[in-house]
Amino acid sequence: MNYRVIDKETYYRKDVFRHFSQDCKCSTSITARIDVTELADYSKRTGSRFYLNFLYILSKVMNSRDDYRMGYLWESDELICYDAINPIQYVFHEDTETCTPVYTVYHEDYETFYAGALNDVEEAKKTREYGLDTKNHPNWFDASYISWLSYDSLNIELPDGYLYFAPIINWGRYREENGRLMMPVSVRLNHAIADGYLIANVFRLLQDEIGNFVKR
Numbered sequence: 001m002n003y004r005v006i007d008k009e010t011y012y013r014k015d016v017f018r019h020f021s022q023d024c025k026c027s028t029s030i031t032a033r034i035d036v037t038e039l040a041d042y043s044k045r046t047g048s049r050f051y052l053n054f055l056y057i058l059s060k061v062m063n064s065r066d067d068y069r070m071g072y073l074w075e076s077d078e079l080i081c082y083d084a085i086n087p088i089q090y091v092f093h094e095d096t097e098t099c100t101p102v103y104t105v106y107h108e109d110y111e112t113f114y115a116g117a118l119n120d121v122e123e124a125k126k127t128r129e130y131g132l133d134t135k136n137h138p139n140w141f142d143a144s145y146i147s148w149l150s151y152d153s154l155n156i157e158l159p160d161g162y163l164y165f166a167p168i169i170n171w172g173r174y175r176e177e178n179g180r181l182m183m184p185v186s187v188r189l190n191h192a193i194a195d196g197y198l199i200a201n202v203f204r205l206l207q208d209e210i211g212n213f214v215k216r
Contacts, residue, residue, distance in 0.1 A: 001139050003071065006079040013193065017079070020192040021163055029168075029188035030199045031153045034206055036174050037181040042214040048114070051145060052121075054171070056113050057213055058143060059087050059106045061205040062167055068202070070193045071138065072163045079193075085166070087143035089117065091124040100124045101132050103140060110216070141167040150175040154186040165190045 011017060020026060036054070043050040062068045062085060069082045086106045090099045102124045107113040134140075146154075150173040158164055167189055174183035187202045 002083040003080040017192050026191050028191045031186040032203050033182040033184050035180050036183045038214045039210050040181050052117050057209045067198050070165045072165050082139040086140045088140045090144050096128050144170045146172045151184050156188050
């Protein structure tokens with residue numbers, strides 16, 4: 001885990017950061033549908049898992065610019081930017097109807113990431129422990145697949161005034177709409193380090209990266 005400290009006096013979102021970290025502490029989120037038709041086709045054609053392919057694309061997008069890799073050290077009141085952030089995926093156990101968090105390391109190389117993420121899932125299936133360990137995984141972000149529903153909106157509440165800067169990303173089942181496969185994705189970021197543009201940009205980047213990915 002490596003990071004650099006951001007000078008809050010020269011930070012390009014200085015005034016917005018001050019307002020939403022002091023006067024009006026809050027987060028903001030958007031749910032929208034993205035077209036995953038080509039990604040679903042690619043996954044079937046290659047015999048790879050759609051879920052892990054999307055997790056790779058999502059992780060690549062969330063590592064693509066500093067704004068999505070921000071953190072806050074409350075002990076020293078420091079705003080930081082991690083060199084990289086990694087996804088916390090989840091395994092659902094049908095027998096207990098509980099989930100196990102899975103800490104997967106992001107690698108820009110697709111084959112390396114895919115193999116690691118797949119192994120992490122298989123290992124998590126062997127336990128029924130919740131095993132959440134945020135203290136030792138500060139630069140991980142929540143990436144949760146809601147496999148039972150193609151939903152229209154989702155809202156995640158955090159304690160008022162809690163400066164939690166890691167992204168929280170959820171997505172649901174895709175469904176056919178006008179001959180295309182559309183999948184709901186929800187993106188939550190702290191308003192101190194992101195606004196509507198930066199959140200909306202995640203969806204644009206996801207769509208662009210899907211287009212690039214399926215050409216491989």
